Amino acid sequence: MATPGVLCFRDITALAPMVRVGTLPMRLLALDYGADIVYCEELIDIKMVTCERVVNEELDTVDFVAPDERVMFRTCERERDRVVFQMGTADPDRALAVALLVEKDVAAIDVNMGCPKEYSTKGGMGAALLSDPDKIEAILTKLVQGLSKPVTCKIRILPSMEDTVRLVQRIERTGVAAIAVHGRTREERPKHPLHCDFLKAVSGAVGVPVIANGGSLDMVKSFEDVAAFRSATGAAAVMLARAAMWNPSVFRRQGLLPVQTVMEDYLKYAVRYDNHAFNTKYCLCQMLRDKVESEMGKLVKTAQTLSDICAAYGMQAYYEEVQVLLRSRRGLHPPETPVTLGGVTTMALRFHRRDYPPEITPKMFLLEWCRKEKLEQPHYHTVDRPQDRLFLSTVTVDNKQYRSTLWEKSKKGAEQAAALVCLRVLRLPEGRRGEEQQQEEESGLGGKRKRAVAPPLLAAAPPQEEQEEEREVNKKIHLSDREAETEVTNGNHHKTHMP
Numbered sequence: 331m332a333t334p335g336v337l338c339f340r341d342i343t344a345l346a347p348m349v350r351v352g353t354l355p356m357r358l359l360a361l362d363y364g365a366d367i368v369y370c371e372e373l374i375d376i377k378m379v380t381c382e383r384v385v386n387e388e389l390d391t392v393d394f395v396a397p398d399e400r401v402m403f404r405t406c407e408r409e410r411d412r413v414v415f416q417m418g419t420a421d422p423d424r425a426l427a428v429a430l431l432v433e434k435d436v437a438a439i440d441v442n443m444g445c446p447k448e449y450s451t452k453g454g455m456g457a458a459l460l461s462d463p464d465k466i467e468a469i470l471t472k473l474v475q476g477l478s479k480p481v482t483c484k485i486r487i488l489p490s491m492e493d494t495v496r497l498v499q500r501i502e503r504t505g506v507a508a509i510a511v512h513g514r515t516r517e518e519r520p521k522h523p524l525h526c527d528f529l530k531a532v533s534g535a536v537g538v539p540v541i542a543n544g545g546s547l548d549m550v551k552s553f554e555d556v557a558a559f560r561s562a563t564g565a566a567a568v569m570l571a572r573a574a575m576w577n578p579s580v581f582r583r584q585g586l587l588p589v590q591t592v593m594e595d596y597l598k599y600a601v602r603y604d605n606h607a608f609n610t611k612y613c614l615c616q617m618l619r620d621k622v623e624s625e626m627g628k629l630v631k632t633a634q635t636l637s638d639i640c641a642a643y644g645m646q647a648y649y650e651e652v653q654v655l656l657r658s659r660r661g662l663h664p665p666e667t668p669v670t671l672g673g674v675t676t677m678a679l680r681f682h683r684r685d686y687p688p689e690i691t692p693k694m695f696l697l698e699w700c701r702k703e704k705l706e707q708p709h710y711h712t713v714d715r716p717q718d719r720l721f722l723s724t725v726t727v728d729n730k731q732y733r734s735t736l737w738e739k740s741k742k743g744a745e746q747a748a749a750l751v752c753l754r755v756l757r758l759p760e761g762r763r764g765e766e767q768q769q770e771e772e773s774g775l776g777g778k779r780k781r782a783v784a785p786p787l788l789a790a791a792p793p794q795e796e797q798e799e800e801r802e803v804n805k806k807i808h809l810s811d812r813e814a815e816t817e818v819t820n821g822n823h824h825k826t827h828m829p
């Protein structure tokens with residue numbers, strides 16, 4: 331990525347669009363491993379145009395939901411600047427309608443012009459477009475003129491090199507930001523050799539970045555092969571499909587990870603984002619490859635639910651943890667119930683300055699308590715989310731970690747919220763106004779005395795403005811810190827990928 335926030339198609343490696351494979355868990359995993367750009371699976375315009383955009387507060391995703399309640403496309407903040415929405419279309423107006431529906435949640439819009447399958451071509455979509463360059467031009471021009479996000483397309487080569495070059499030059503004139511080229515004709519199957527000479531010719535014939543595709547079978551096995559594939563094709567960038575489907579850690583600069591590790595990482599995302607069990611199974615079976623008939627493979631194939639799949643991988647505990655967390659987000663537990671996920675105890679607590687006397691904070695109380703107990707002083711680790719500049723802090727006390735699930739507007743606020751969670755879980759004084767009186771009453775020391783004032787946390791409704799601000803911040807809350815991209819430790823910022 332050349333400039334943060336602006337999608338650049340030069341010198342990048344992309345996860346190719348793949349039906350059934352390119353759903354949210356795979357895209358996030360590919361990003362974790364190092365892919366720069368991730369394409370979603372091809373989604374057909376006729377279906378997409380009926381979808382409603384729904385903010386899913388529980389999962390922290392944006393869902394595009396069909397009238398039959400099927401989620402056709404699920405995305406989240408983490409990938410917003412990296413995900414390319416690929417559609418199948420043969421109609422410029424409908425293509426624009428769909429693109430406008432998803433535009434603000436994605437980084438670019440792509441049109442599939444290479445799919446040779448009958449379900450695509452019989453509707454004039456996919457590879458059928460290759461023999462109708464006027465239609466290609468009409469669709470791409472409409473999109474480029476009607477959208478503020480980059481538009482790209484993915485084609486296959488034509489039988490003649492001259493025709494392929496002419497087509498790519500015509501596409502370039504529509505104003506697209508990049509052209510992905512699969513170096514096989516529509517008649518050729520994936521096992522056929524790739525035409526690197528065609529890719530080289532088109533790359534040299536246009537100024538727009540050409541993304542070379544088709545090298546998974548014999549050219550790219552791990553990340554170190556990517557550079558050779560690029561130079562063999564003279565392309566600006568590389569797009570990987572099958573190599574990534576078999577092992578998405580192909581994007582990892584440090585080399586491939588064992589498939590078992592990758593499958594577990596994938597399953598975590600599938601559970602976290604409530605991915606459909608059958609889709610999850612499909613992707614895991616692709617990763618299992620020849621081991622799909624092993625004992626493990628059989629367990630995966632017969633699984634009916636995400637819970638069954640987790641059982642096959644010995645990940646039931648993880649599944650349960652996530653369910654508890656999701657239930658708490660659904661409001662089935664009061665927000666103050668502590669929930670432990672991945673070894674961190676969390677509560678939905680926010681730090682409000684107005685609840686404390688001047689100069690008093692939860693951090694001070696926590697530090698004081700640690701000193702008294704002769705423990706190491708609390709250690710705060712804060713991450714920030716660049717897209718909305720919110721912060722989340724984890725405090726370590728006595729080798730245990732505590733965190734609020736609510737993102738704060740400042741690093742200081744996030745640390746105070748983490749300290750608050752720790753104090754609340756350990757049932758320690760927090761320093762709030764009126765706290766002593768409240769505790770006295772709760773412990774019965776106040777006898778029959780009627781509570782004179784409500785506890786400060788509930789005492790006064792915050793002013794309207796503050797409530798609205800809080801609602802706004804709550805909308806942005808993320809469930810876990812997987813999405814966090816920038817780590818802030820002791821004030822230093824550096825890029826990190828959460829596991």
Ligand SMILES: Cc1cc2nc3c(=O)[nH]c(=O)nc-3n(C[C@H](O)[C@H](O)[C@H](O)COP(=O)(O)O)c2cc1C
Nearest residue numbers: 346347348349371372442512544545546570571572
């Ligand atoms: C399972 C699977 C699904 C695919 N779905 C799509 C798709 O939705 N859109 C598309 O343009 N190409 C699709 N393709 C084609 C790939 O994007 C890619 O062009 C092809 O596999 C060659 O690249 P590779 O050698 O890296 O696999 C699919 C390929 C596979 C294996």
